[in-house]
Amino acid sequence: MIDHSLVISPLGALLFHLHQGFWLYAWPMMIGFVTIIGYQAVGRIVMMGAARWPVVFGLATLVSMLSLFGWVTMVRGIEMIPLYGCGVGLASAMMSRVYAITMPEISLPCYPKLKMRIIRIIWRGDAEGIEQLQRVLRARAEAAHRGASSEAGVEAARARV
């Protein structure tokens, strides 16, 4: 309660409310969003079966650390709960439109010997991408079915998905 006859610059109060607004509302929403995106992305990459275990371990560790960091910085009051929920909901809604996340190996055009993995998102509306993914998954299943001698086939499929 402030005496309204006092002429106080609104800047201090504005900065304070912006600061409070960010930490109480925007931050929990970002944490909820990033946590769900992270866990779902790791889950989907694992489901594709192509990523090697150190990559899966590294990604899962990173996402867990990120979400726990977020939670320890946001447990301040119950006013943070609704927008945390909105962030989770928004991320879940967005991820429901994602068909798969893969990590194909690509060669750099400038230096073809150097290969690197990129994260590729296949959206539900991307018919061509889905078909290509299904072809690769079928090829991998067939290669696995042929037995240990087909390691090269599995490796080839892994490189493409």
Added chain:
Amino acid sequence: MKLMLVVLAGGLLLQAQGPVPRPAPELRIVEASGKTTMLSSYRGRVVLLAFISTQCAHCQRASLVFEQLSHEFAGRLQVAETAFDDAADTTAFTKRFGLTFPVGSTSSDAVHAFLGVAAGARVGTPQVVAIDRRGMIRAQSERLGSPLLQTPEYLRDLLNAIFRAEAGQ
């Protein structure tokens, strides 16, 4: 129906708080050394008074802000704190945070009476009160606490506004 109205009226009474501006009631600040200071003895200076709990983290942070402001506005501003938590060790509190302004203690009832809050109503800490040179309360925390009145930037603006208002009179 009657019972509901009585409960509602009781609830509203507990929510009530003294208006601002209003004359600051008298308050006795008793320091651990036994030194007693009456709030009215600060008349002629702007006073930043906080009712704190020595265990509360917000009060501890706010105390550091008040210490900083007491140096910035030295000679024009009197800062004082009064703890009202049970078994408050104000000596240890003052020493731990390096506070140079008086930190005393008082009863919870005295704090409620000063703030114009119903006895027994829940009060958030710290409760910050800004009193002008004439002894009028010009700003006071909401009953459950006002984080805005714990930030150095806003308190600086508030104190400058009080000084300006008094210079203009």
